Amino acid sequence: ARGALIVPLEAEFQWSRAAIAGAVALGLLLFGLAAPFAGKLIDRFGPRIVATVSVALFALGTLLTLTVSSVLELVLYWGVVIGLGTGGTALVLGATIANRWFVSHRGLVTGVLSSAASAGQLVAVPLVVLLTVAYDWRTGVIVVAGFSFVLVPLVWLFLQDSPASVGLRGYGAETQTAAQAAAATASPVPMSRVVRHGDFWLLAGSFFVCGATSTGLIGTHLLPFAQDQGISSTAAAWAFGIMGAVNALGTMGSGWLCDRFDRRRLLFAYYTFRGLSLLARPWVSGPISLFLLAIIFGLEYIATVPPTATLVADVFGKQSVGQVFGWIFAAHQLGSAVVSSLAGVFYVWTGTYFESFVGAGLLAIVAGAFCLRLRVQTVSPVPVPA
Incomplete structure (x- = not known):
């Protein structure tokens, strides 16, 4: 919901949009850089402790935002504390849990877990904006921080590390072949x-563009862009929320599709569709066109996650998902950070987001072409020493 706070912070502290976007960019970058290390910790110690600590850091960083009085403090709280906290949650955590607990229907489950971020967006962004309009931005921050602190003990109490930790087997484990069972117990x-596997770089490169075009550009700058077009902050927030709701459906649908169709072709379709919708975005001129584009873009906002995460498991093995997908997600967040910051800088220079939307749209189309070159050659697992 940080994008919902850009304009209020501009108005209260007279900070430039580039400076605020820079704090968001650092948070996105550390979110990504923390992900592979969090993934390795998840592979070693389990999701429970990593997720609990991460949610606590996010809650703390959100609460500290109430005390902010300088850009440096904003960078520290949004960039460092929240960035590190989010690194141990979201997509890496969901991908690991899906591949640990499910042998069949992994794509669908990954889609459901990934859509949780969109469900949160559906609630958080309109709520923060409405509270800001009715009271002030601090009220919205208090609500988000309070909810996050409530989650900390719930995560610790109810999240389990693996089926084996509670005496169960993964869903669909009875259909495993001997080779699949051996791979499931292999070392990462x-x-x-x-890094010597070409598919790793193709997945990382395409996911870099995913981050650049989703959370980097749209996640950070959609609300300020809409307000620059004369659209009210409330209408813009609802458009953002609608995009989150549609994306939840799109991501779950993507998971269902990647259990049935070639994931490379799905990724090609998603990125190409995204590129075309971004190329149309600069011509948004009113609430109706904004809502329409929110629906179109929302269909594939995080739809790339299920095919990408399941391809990682197919190529590198389930035991390597936390670490390998963590590094691929780091590329995603590097793209987010670069474009979040650059879009703010270009806005200061030109007073418009035109160049940012067109450039991002072309990048997305190129990423789609990358995905068609994936070979999906499985890396042989490393047996656990006897």
């Missing part, structure tokens, strides 16, 4: 082998 593939 070393990153020294992962």
Whole structure:
């Protein structure tokens, strides 16, 4: 919901949009850089403790936002504390849980868990904006921080590390072949082998563009862009929320599709569709066109996650998902950080988002072409020493 606070912070503190976007960009970058290390910790210690600590850091960083009085403090709270906190949650955590607990229907489950971020967006962004309009931006921050602190003990009490930790088997484990069962108990593939695999770089490169065009540009700048077009902050927030609701459906649908169709072709379709919708975005001129584009873009906002995460499991093995997808997600967040910051800088220079939307649209189309070059050659697992 940080994008909902850009204009209120501009108005109260007279900070430039580039400076505020820079704080968001650092948070997105550390979110990504923390992900592979969080993934490795999840692979080693389990999701429970990593998720609990991460949610606590996010709650703390959100609460500290209430005390902000300088850009440096904003960078510290949004960039460092929240950035590190979010690094241990979201997509890496969901991908790991899906591949640990499910042998069949992994794509659908990954889609459902990934859509949780959109469900949160559906609630958080309109809520923060409405509270800001009715009271002030601090009220919205208090509500988000309070809800986050409530989650900390709930995560610790109810999140389990694996089916084995509660005496169960993964859903669909009875259909596993001997080779699949052996791979499930193998050691993670070393990153020294992962980085020599061409599919790793194609997935990381396309996911860099995913981050640049989704959370980097749209997630950070959609609300300020809409307000610049004369659209009210409330209408813009509802458009953002609608995009989140549609994306929840789109991401779950993507998971269902990638259990049935070639994931490379799905990724090609998603990125191409995204590119075309971004190329149309500069011509938004009113609430109706904004809502229409929110629906179109929302269909594939995070739809790339299920095919990307399940391809990682197919190529590098389930035991390597936390670490390998963590590094691929780091590329996603690097793209988010770069474009979040650059779009703010270009806005200061030109007073418009035109160049940012057109450039992002072209990048998305190129990323789609990358995905067609994936070979999906499985890396042999490393047996656990006897």
